[in-house]
Amino acid sequence: MSQSIPLQTPKGENVLEPRRFQVFTTRNMDQIPGIQRMSEDARFAMKVVANVLPFRVNEYVLNELINWEQAPDDPIYQLTIPQQGMLAPEHFNRMADVLRRDADRAEIQRVAWEIRNELNPHPAGQMDLNVPEFEGEKVEGMQHKYRETVLFFPSQGQVCHSYCTFCFRWAQFVGDKELRFASNEADRLIDYLRSHTEVSDLLFTGGDPMVMKTKNLAQYMEPLLEADLDHVQTVRIGTKALTFWPQRFVSDKDADDLLRLLERLVESGKHVALMAHYNHPQELSTDVAREAIRRIRDTGAQIRSQGPLLNHINKDADAWARMWREQVRLGIIPYYMFVERDTGARRYFEVPLAQAWEVYRGAMQQVSGLGRTARGPSMSADPGKVEIQGVTEIHGEKVFVLRFIQGRNPDWVQRPFFAKYDPEATWLNHLKPAFGEEKFFWEDDYQRIVAEKTGG
Numbered sequence: 471m472s473q474s475i476p477l478q479t480p481k482g483e484n485v486l487e488p489r490r491f492q493v494f495t496t497r498n499m500d501q502i503p504g505i506q507r508m509s510e511d512a513r514f515a516m517k518v519v520a521n522v523l524p525f526r527v528n529e530y531v532l533n534e535l536i537n538w539e540q541a542p543d544d545p546i547y548q549l550t551i552p553q554q555g556m557l558a559p560e561h562f563n564r565m566a567d568v569l570r571r572d573a574d575r576a577e578i579q580r581v582a583w584e585i586r587n588e589l590n591p592h593p594a595g596q597m598d599l600n601v602p603e604f605e606g607e608k609v610e611g612m613q614h615k616y617r618e619t620v621l622f623f624p625s626q627g628q629v630c631h632s633y634c635t636f637c638f639r640w641a642q643f644v645g646d647k648e649l650r651f652a653s654n655e656a657d658r659l660i661d662y663l664r665s666h667t668e669v670s671d672l673l674f675t676g677g678d679p680m681v682m683k684t685k686n687l688a689q690y691m692e693p694l695l696e697a698d699l700d701h702v703q704t705v706r707i708g709t710k711a712l713t714f715w716p717q718r719f720v721s722d723k724d725a726d727d728l729l730r731l732l733e734r735l736v737e738s739g740k741h742v743a744l745m746a747h748y749n750h751p752q753e754l755s756t757d758v759a760r761e762a763i764r765r766i767r768d769t770g771a772q773i774r775s776q777g778p779l780l781n782h783i784n785k786d787a788d789a790w791a792r793m794w795r796e797q798v799r800l801g802i803i804p805y806y807m808f809v810e811r812d813t814g815a816r817r818y819f820e821v822p823l824a825q826a827w828e829v830y831r832g833a834m835q836q837v838s839g840l841g842r843t844a845r846g847p848s849m850s851a852d853p854g855k856v857e858i859q860g861v862t863e864i865h866g867e868k869v870f871v872l873r874f875i876q877g878r879n880p881d882w883v884q885r886p887f888f889a890k891y892d893p894e895a896t897w898l899n900h901l902k903p904a905f906g907e908e909k910f911f912w913e914d915d916y917q918r919i920v921a922e923k924t925g926g
């Protein structure tokens with residue numbers, strides 16, 4: 471098949487040859503050739519931002535995904551390289567002052583944390599509302615928000631091959647242990663699942679679980695093959711490795727072992743789904759990225775794609791349409807378009823809900839039914855995943871039509887509801903009920919759930 475054609479990198483190397491993983495962070499960002507060519511002011515601005523928000527990018531992304539001729543407008547450049555606008559001017563200036571004064575590390579850290587704490591580091595009740603209890607104790611490294619699906623954060627998977635500038639889990643990458651949901655207790659996970667037969671889906675997430683060695687992943691996955699976990703039908707793995715390090719599935723030393731592990735899960739009767747994070751068609755452009763997709767599909771695992779709509783990266787219906795068409799061609803199933811969350815660098819990336827819907831609609835109109843499996847734009851908010859279904863007028867009032875795709879109470883799912891149209895709203899908490907109503911239908915119920923969980 472496609473393997474009879476030698477796959478080559480732009481430098482003429484065979485993509486099947488092992489490649490060294492080389493990464494740049496805040497400490498050595500000056501050594502990135504593309505950045506060395508920039509003005510001193512631009513480099514200083516990057517450094518300021520990279521001392522507040524996480525920064526990490528690898529050599530494959532720099533050399534093969536970013537089109538430096540288009541920088542700073544290139545989407546992959548925006549996706550990985552810090553920009554001044556990612557911080558509010560007062561935050562930017564506060565950090566710039568400290569760096570200009572050559573303050574010591576302790577002071578830089580103190581100021582960094584002051585700023586970070588003003589950037590809503592734990593959105594959507596992740597700390598207080600989603601962590602489940604088992605035998606009277608909170609289970610570290612897990613979230614269980616929606617009945618069917620448990621999220622698990624394996625401790626060795628809490629970094630990524632590169633960091634996205636807009637990441638909503640950014641806070642755990644700047645070093646606060648409390649913000650890490652990590653768990654290395656496979657046993658606790660398995661006990662929890664065994665006693666929760668309502669759970670059909672287990673989602674490994676991070677960070678990126680695909681940074682883990684195959685033997686570490688196997689430690690979590692092999693127990694799932696036991697008969698008493700038959701109710702866990704689906705194993706999902708959230709990952710951006712297909713973009714940031716497709717070599718994980720192609721040329722890394724344990725790439726073949728990883729593929730065999732996925733194959734064994736499939737053969738045991740599980741549905742295995744890679745929830746691949748994609749933001750732009752450019753991510754699908756390299757031979758190694760395509761080879762990785764082909765190999766994963768060969769194991770019987772499915773690949774579904776999801777990612778947020780982002781100003782400066784993909785606020786463009788044509789880009790989404792091209793991405794979804796290309797994904798369908800490669801055998802990937804488009805799944806979600808998200809709204810950028812209310813945390814971190816959101817000021818730089820956010821898109822008003824009304825515009826988000828226009829982009830979604832504009833993209834949908836350009837793809838066949840096989841690309842229209844992507845739902846959205848969807849906000850992962852405290853009460854649930856809320857989709858903007860559209861903007862319309864009812865009896866002279868302009869409204870947003872909304873629905874829950876997922877809810878803390880499953881009974882809310884698929885019930886349409888209405889909010890007053892607001893061209894500037896970027897998140898659920900900016901919306902007011904339409905038609906003069908005081909509350910949305912789910913609000914009292916939501917308050918009750920919160921009170922129960924927080925013991926108040």
Ligand SMILES: *Cc1c(COP(=O)(O)O)cnc(C)c1O
Pocket residue numbers: 613615616619621850855875876
């Ligand atoms: C999105 C999400 C899920 C999965 O929801 P699906 O609609 O089944 O993909 C599970 N848990 C949390 C916390 C989520 O945000």
